[in-house]
Amino acid sequence: MSGAAKLGRRAAGIWAALAALLLASLGAFAAASGERTGTAAGRTPKPVLVIEKGERCVEDTAYMRRNHMKLLLHHRDDTVHKGIRTEKHSLQNCINCHASSKNNSVLGSDENFCQSCHTYAAVKLDCWDCHSSKPKQQAATAAAAVAKAPVSAGGKQ
Amino acid sequence: MTDNKTTPVDEGRRRFLTASAAMAGVAVAPGVVLYEIAHGKPADEPASHAVRWGMLIDTNQCQEGCDECVKACGEENGFGHGTRETDSQWIRKVELRDMRTGRTKSLPVMCQHCAEPPCVDVCPTGASFKRPDGIVLVDRHICIGCRYCMMACPYKARSFVHERITDQNPDVPRGIGCVESCTMCVHRVDRDQQPACVEACAKAGHGAILFGNLNDPNSEIAKRIAQYSTMELRADLKLNLGVRYQGF
Numbered sequence: 001m002s003g004a005a006k007l008g009r010r011a012a013g014i015w016a017a018l019a020a021l022l023l024a025s026l027g028a029f030a031a032a033s034g035e036r037t038g039t040a041a042g043r044t045p046k047p048v049l050v051i052e053k054g055e056r057c058v059e060d061t062a063y064m065r066r067n068h069m070k071l072l073l074h075h076r077d078d079t080v081h082k083g084i085r086t087e088k089h090s091l092q093n094c095i096n097c098h099a100s101s102k103n104n105s106v107l108g109s110d111e112n113f114c115q116s117c118h119t120y121a122a123v124k125l126d127c128w129d130c131h132s133s134k135p136k137q138q139a140a141t142a143a144a145a146v147a148k149a150p151v152s153a154g155g156k157q
Numbered sequence: 158m159t160d161n162k163t164t165p166v167d168e169g170r171r172r173f174l175t176a177s178a179a180m181a182g183v184a185v186a187p188g189v190v191l192y193e194i195a196h197g198k199p200a201d202e203p204a205s206h207a208v209r210w211g212m213l214i215d216t217n218q219c220q221e222g223c224d225e226c227v228k229a230c231g232e233e234n235g236f237g238h239g240t241r242e243t244d245s246q247w248i249r250k251v252e253l254r255d256m257r258t259g260r261t262k263s264l265p266v267m268c269q270h271c272a273e274p275p276c277v278d279v280c281p282t283g284a285s286f287k288r289p290d291g292i293v294l295v296d297r298h299i300c301i302g303c304r305y306c307m308m309a310c311p312y313k314a315r316s317f318v319h320e321r322i323t324d325q326n327p328d329v330p331r332g333i334g335c336v337e338s339c340t341m342c343v344h345r346v347d348r349d350q351q352p353a354c355v356e357a358c359a360k361a362g363h364g365a366i367l368f369g370n371l372n373d374p375n376s377e378i379a380k381r382i383a384q385y386s387t388m389e390l391r392a393d394l395k396l397n398l399g400v401r402y403q404g405f
Contacts, residue, residue: 080294084203
């Protein structure tokens with residue numbers, strides 16, 4: 001009998017400990033999520049997307065978020081094997097708009113366009129082992145590129 | 158009915174038809190070109206089998222000691238020329254000397270853009286390929302860096318990238334672990350420009366390299382190879398090269 005009572009006491013103790021732990025973790029979660037919504041840099045830094053050029057992307061933002069890699073993959077094969085060099089879905093076109101004005105690149109810090117999201121999503125970027133992360137147009141011609149971007153976005157591929 | 162004898166009337170008719178076809182190819186009205194053979198293509202059009210890009214190198218014009226083509230290649234495609242043993246060489250100047258007569262010749266050698274490229278035959282991944290317009294390339298996305306193609310190439314035209322590369326020309330992606338070679342400046346050719354070496358040679362006043370469409374009988378290069386004796390390097394291999402040499 002005394003054994004059963006002892007067991008009962010121990011079970012109660014365990015339950016109490018579990019409840020305390022649950023409460024504590026809930027509290028911590030609430031604090032963390034509050035922190036995250038409160039500021040941009042919380043425990044999990046969100047991507048910082050600074051888009052400085054162009055009125056809009058070549059496709060809808062939602063579509064680009066999910067499918068930019070597919071577009072790039074398709075276009076890369078078209079370009080390398082067939083010599084199709086349309087601007088719309090080319091990597092160079094991405095870079096021309098999305099390169100940061102600070103370092104003229106899509107890489108460099110977690111505030112640069114490509115690196116920012118890919119760090120967040122933990123997806124390795126190997127484009128830049130070979131491709132230049134900087135736009136072809138330099139300062140002088142950059143203005144012309146900006147003016148051209150909406151035309152190429154709306155026009156024929 | 159089945160008589161195939163050619164009469165003088167037939168020949169006259171044939172000449173007329175040939176001439177009118179050639180005329181039609183040039184223009185139907187000022188500024189309206191019916192079709193183009195020798196020129197670049199619109200950006201959204203794939204490279205065509207109707208074109209075969211080639212080069213003719215006039216070794217009489219090529220100057221000993223001049224390496225403008227090599228320099229231009231390095232500048233365009235983003236590598237130094239011959240500073241380190243491991244550096245890529247897409248084009249190099251070769252000095253030939255006849256041991257008996259002492260006569261010397263200087264000429265550039267690059268990827269010969271074979272119609273039957275051994276590098277494509279041996280590539281285990283399909284990275285080494287020939288474009289429809291005859292330009293032989295490496296698809297770096299597929300290249301695993303095994304270097305079989307380097308061994309297969311009779312012209313030693315390919316290089317392996319040993320070291321990490323930064324600040325590439327945005328038009329010419331290059332990177333560690335891949336094999337590469339002369340692309341005939343495909344990014345320029347697709348935009349109706351001449352390869353960098355051809356331009357540099359002309360600028361230096363030698364004009365030893367002629368670039369053009371071998372399939373177009375009206376192109377300068379096709380006329381020259383029809384008129385003068387030209388040769389292929391290692392013609393015995395019967396690879397049908399896109400680069401030919403004149404004046405050996």
